[in-house]
Amino acid sequence: MSLKQRDKKHIWHPLTQHKLHPDAIAITKAKDCVLYDEDGNEYIDGIASWYTCMYGHCNDYITNKVATQMKQLDQVVFSGFTHEPAIKLSEELIKMLPKNQEKVFFSDNGSTSVEIGIKMALQYHSNKNDKRNVLIAFEDGFHGDTFGAMSVSGLSVYNGPFEEFFITVERIPTPNGENNIEVLNTLKNIIKNNKVAGFVYEPLVQGAAAMKMYDPKGLTEILSYCKENNIITIADEVMTGFGKTGRYFASDYIEPQPDIICLSKALTGGLLPMAITSCSQKIYNAFYSNDIGKGLFHAHTYSANPIACTAALASIELLQSDEIQNCIKVIIKSHKNFGERIEGHPKVKSIRQKGIIFALDLNIKMERYGNLRDKLLNFFMDNGVFLRPLGNTIYIQAPYTITQKQLDKIYKTIEQALEIV
Numbered sequence: 001m002s003l004k005q006r007d008k009k010h011i012w013h014p015l016t017q018h019k020l021h022p023d024a025i026a027i028t029k030a031k032d033c034v035l036y037d038e039d040g041n042e043y044i045d046g047i048a049s050w051y052t053c054m055y056g057h058c059n060d061y062i063t064n065k066v067a068t069q070m071k072q073l074d075q076v077v078f079s080g081f082t083h084e085p086a087i088k089l090s091e092e093l094i095k096m097l098p099k100n101q102e103k104v105f106f107s108d109n110g111s112t113s114v115e116i117g118i119k120m121a122l123q124y125h126s127n128k129n130d131k132r133n134v135l136i137a138f139e140d141g142f143h144g145d146t147f148g149a150m151s152v153s154g155l156s157v158y159n160g161p162f163e164e165f166f167i168t169v170e171r172i173p174t175p176n177g178e179n180n181i182e183v184l185n186t187l188k189n190i191i192k193n194n195k196v197a198g199f200v201y202e203p204l205v206q207g208a209a210a211m212k213m214y215d216p217k218g219l220t221e222i223l224s225y226c227k228e229n230n231i232i233t234i235a236d237e238v239m240t241g242f243g244k245t246g247r248y249f250a251s252d253y254i255e256p257q258p259d260i261i262c263l264s265k266a267l268t269g270g271l272l273p274m275a276i277t278s279c280s281q282k283i284y285n286a287f288y289s290n291d292i293g294k295g296l297f298h299a300h301t302y303s304a305n306p307i308a309c310t311a312a313l314a315s316i317e318l319l320q321s322d323e324i325q326n327c328i329k330v331i332i333k334s335h336k337n338f339g340e341r342i343e344g345h346p347k348v349k350s351i352r353q354k355g356i357i358f359a360l361d362l363n364i365k366m367e368r369y370g371n372l373r374d375k376l377l378n379f380f381m382d383n384g385v386f387l388r389p390l391g392n393t394i395y396i397q398a399p400y401t402i403t404q405k406q407l408d409k410i411y412k413t414i415e416q417a418l419e420i421v
């Protein structure tokens with residue numbers, strides 16, 4: 001029996017309606033930017049397996065470091081114990097993160113890093129005897145699938161069964177340059193009429209909203225107003241972090257700096273699940289007390305797993321190398337050229353790019369997971385390119401190590417796809 005057939009017996013896949021999509025493709029191997037399936041097909045990984053494997057799959061530099069660490073220290077409780085991989089990672093990360101970040105809190109996935117950010121914001125005020133019960137978020141943001149993260153995510157048709165259990169969240173539209181004053185007024189009204197604890201946002205690019213990009217100046221105004229009202233700002237950089245936008249973090253483009261930053265996806269270069277919620281000294285100080293109850297009593301069994309920390313350290317080293325920084329520049333330029341080439345195409349409604357994130361909207365109405373979207377996805381796969389369109393948006397977020405030849409193949413396949421839709 002093929003893996004594909006055996007899979008169906010016991011496995012329940014994420015984001016999948018099994019009655020409509022019975023078959024998963026079985027991947028047996030991945031190297032650099034290519035996935036290999038059990039039938040001998042190859043696919044260029046145009047979205048770096050959900051933006052994680054930014055240094056290529058099974059990167060030798062990372063896997064070698066991890067192999068050594070595995071024999072030294074595999075796992076230890078992180079309450080009461082510490083270890084060098086976590087310490088070194090905290091030192092390196094704090095050097096890279098926006099200047100106000102001072103402390104890192106470990107967990108193991110993006111949703112949880114947001115969950116922790118939300119708990120930090122709520123407890124920050126509670127510890128100061130100023131209980132606040134409302135969060136602000138953008139209308140179409142995505143922050144993960146646990147309850148706090150779902151609550152702050154824009155209302156999704158898939159969240160229907162859970163909505164009545166959510167945290168109270170007030171929503172504002174993303175600023176687009178023209179609506180900035182209205183957005184700010186909406187924000188001011190919400191803050192006037194509620195006890196607002198924090199504002200959660202994806203800086204500059206909203207991934208699951210189909211790589212929607214919005215106005216940095218508008219975000220600056222929002223953050224400044226939040227700061228004035230001591231509303232804790234939580235930047236969800238789970239997708240944008242680690243070089244995607246052309247700088248280490250999307251928050252590097254913006255003043256003021258967030259109080260809290262959520263990181264995961266590319267943190268370990270796709271090797272192991274890990275997440276970090278970093279924060280400023282101001283946040284940490286609100287928990288530092290003789291009162292045990294004012295501590296942050298949140299833990300995950302695998303917090304700061306030494307092997308994951310080692311993968312993260314190796315990934316950060318690569319990100320900071322001239323070689324990868326140069327790759328990023330080359331991809332940015334290459335995407336620009338491609339954008340100029342297809343901009344006027346009758347099937348293309350609009351294009352946008354931030355760093356190595358490139359997206360185009362088709363001039364066609366499409367459901368997020370409908371038939372036409374499936375047709376498009378299948379066309380890409382049949383042509384050896386793994387891209388995962390979101391509604392009528394096709395986007396690229398390839399590993400930094402992708403070759404020009406592979407990029408050209410992605411572009412060409414997209415252009416061919418425009419002819420079949």
Ligand SMILES: *Cc1c(COP(=O)(O)O)cnc(C)c1O
Pocket residue numbers: 109110111112114142143144145202207208236237238239240264265
């Ligand atoms: C993927 C993502 C998450 C959720 O991360 P998981 O590891 O899938 O739980 C949260 N926020 C953003 C912006 C993301 O892209």
